[in-house]
Amino acid sequence: MVQIPVYLDNQATTPVDPRVRDAVLPFLNLEFGNPHSRDHAFGWRAADAVRQARSSVAELVNADDDEIVFTSGATESCNLALRGIAKAETGSRNRIVTLATEHPAVLETVRDLAKSGFVAVVLPVGPDGIVDLGRLETELNDRTLAVSIMAGNNEIGVVQPLAEIGAMCGRSGVVFHTDATQAMGRMDVDVDVWQADLLSLSGHKMYGPKGVGALYVRHGCSLGPVFTGGGQEFGLRPGTVPVHLVVGLGEASNLAVDCWNEDAGRLTALTNRLKDGLMESCPGIRFFGSMEERLPGSLSIGLPGWPAQAVIARISKRIAVSTGSACSSDSSEPSVVLRALGLDPETAASGIRVSLGRFSTQRDVETALEVFSELPLGGLPSCPTRDSI
Template sequence: MRLPVYLDHNATTPCDPGVLEAMLPYFAENFGNAASRHHTLGWMAEDAVAEAREEVAQLIGADPAEIIFTSGATEADNLAIKGIFEEHFPGKGHIITAATEHNAVLDTCRHLQQKGARVTVLPVGGDGLVDPAGLEAAIAPDTVLIALMYANNETGVLQPMREISALAQKRGVLLFSDAVQAVGKIPLNVRDTGIDLMAFTAHKMYGPKGVGALYIRRRGQPVSLRAQMDGGGHERKLRSGTLNVPGIVGFGKAAALAAERMEQDALHAAVLRDRLEDALLQLSGTAVNGNREQRLPHVTNISFGGVEGEELLTLLNNNDIALSSGSACSSATTTPSHVLKAMGLDDVLAYASLRFSLGRSNTEEQISYTLRRIDEAVTALRNP
C-alpha cells in the first residue's frame, strides 16, 4: 500500500499526470506570452488559452467569454464581491452572506464594511444549511449581492442554490457563489442554477495551483463590476496581468478530465466515504457534522467526543495519514472551526472534529488502514 494515505482532497488534489503532460510544453517550448500578437509563439499561447477557456466553460455550462482567469479562487472571490460593491455603491451597498462561508468571502465582506458596506451574516441550522425564508427576509431595497458558497469546504454540505437563485432573481439581487469544492466534483450548470457570478479553482480538481476562474454572466443584462487590478487590460479589462499560460492549459485539461470522470469519481469516493463513515460511527462518542443527504459525495466531517482533535491529528499524521481539522487556509490558527461553531458545536467538540475528503487515488486497503489507525489512536487518547 502506498503511503501516506491522503484524505485531504478538499485542501488540494494531486496534479493528474495528463494535466502535467499538457502543461509541460508551455514552460520551455511554447513559452510565448498570450498577449504577444505579432509572432508564432504568442499566437500559440493565445490559442492554448482559448482552448482551455472553452474546456473550463463547458464544465460549468457557460460561454467561454464568461470566464475570467485569475490566480485562484481567493482572487476570484475578491474580484466578484469587491467588484460588484464598487460598481453599485453608494446606491446599493448591502451584501448578504452566511456564517459558514470561507474566510476569503467573510474577510472580503469585513473589508468592505470599512468602505461603507452593510453586511448581513445569516446563521445556519445544525445541519449547516441556510434557511431560504431567513434569506428572503434579509433582502432589503439596497441589497446588491448574495454571496453563498455552493458546497462547504469543511462539511461538504450543499446549499439549496436553485431555491436561493430563484429568490435572488425575484428580488432583483445578484447571486455570487464560491463553488471551489463543487466544480468538477458534482454536475453544476450555471445556466440551470441561475448563478450570476461564481469562483472556482484548478487545484481542487487535479489541476495546478495558482490558477482559478471567475464566471461572470453575460446573458440577458450582463453583470458589470469594477476591476481590482489595473494594467494591460487583460481578461476583458477585468484582470490585468500576464496570463499564466501553463497553469491555464492545465486548468483546461483538468476541467476536461473532470467532465469525463465525474460520475466515476463520485461513485468511487462515495463508496469509500460511506464505508469509512459507517465504521467510525461505531466508535462511542462520534457524530457526523452537517446534513448527510445534501452534501458532496467524497466528504465527511466527524466529531470524536472525549478526544482532543490536534492530539488525534498528530498521532495520525505521524503515522502516514494526511488529514486536517478544517480549511487548509486557516489550519495555522488555534481557534475552533467557525463553520462548526456556526452549526452549534461548542469549542470542545469543534476541536475534536476531523474532516475526511477522499479522491481518485484512495483504495479499500487505505480505508482499512485508516480505520485501524484511528481506532488505535482514539483508544490511546481516551485511555492514557
C-alpha cells in the same frame, strides 16, 4: 503509487492528475510564448492554448467562453467578484448577504467592504450547516446588492440549495455569487440551473495546478475592475496570462466534465464504507453537518472527549487528515464553521476533516479504518507532540 501517509485531505488540495501534468509540460518548455504577442507564431500558439482552456472551463460550468476570467485562484476570484460588484454599484444597494460558514476568501472580503460603506449581513446556518431559505428571503430587498453563498463547504462538505437561492436572488434583482471551489469535479455545476451571476473556482481543488482559478461573470453582470494594467481578461484581470497554469486548469476541466459522475459514485461508495466502519470501531463518534446534502468524499467527524489535535498527532504518520480549513489551520481556535453549527467549543475542537478524492482507493479507506480502530478511545487523550510519536 503507495503514498505514506495515506492522503485523505483532498479538500485542502488535490494531487495534480497526470493527464493535467502532461498537458502543462509543453508550455513550460518549447511553447513559452506570451499569449498577448500578436506578431509571431509563439504568441499565436499560446493564445490558441488559452482560448481552448477558456472554452473547457466554460463548458464545465455551462457558460460562454467570454464569461470566463482567469485568476490566480479562488481567493482572487471571490475578491474580484465581491469587490467588483461593489465597485460597479452606482445606486443605493449596499447590503451584501453571506453565511457564517463561508470561506475567509468571502467572509473577510465582505467584512472589509463593510469598512467602506457596505453592510455585511452574515446569516447563521442550521445545525445541519444549511441556510434557512425563509430567513434569506427576508434579507432580499431593494437595498440588497449581492448574496454570496458557497456551493459545497470546505470543512464539512455541506451543499447549499443553490437553485433555490439563485431563483430567489433573480426575483429580487440581487446579484448571486457562489464560491464553487469545492464542488468542481464532485457534482454537476451549471450556472443556469443555479442562476448564478458569478462563480468562483480554483485549479488545485480539482486535480489541476495551484495558482490558477477562474471567475465566471454572467453577460450583463457589471464588475468594476479591482486591478489596473494592460486590460487583459476583459479588463478585469490585467497581467500576462500564465499559459501553462491556464492550460492545466483547462485540462482539469475537461477531466471534470468526463469524470465527475463516475468519481462522485465511487467517492460516495468509499465514504459510506468509511462512515460505516468508523461507526463500528469508534463508539460515540459524531458526524457534523447534513449527511444527505454533502459533497461526495467529504466527512467531518469528532471523537467525543478527544481534541482533533490529539487524534491527529497520533495518526499523522499513517494518514493525512486535518482539523479543518488549511487556510485557517494556523489558528488554534476551534473551527468557526463547526461553531456556526451550534457546537460547543469542546465539540468543535474535536472536528476532523476526512476528504477522499479521485485517487483515493478502497485500500486507503481500510488503512484509515485500521488507524482509527487502534486509537485508545477508552483512555484519556493527551496531546503528544509530533516528535514524540
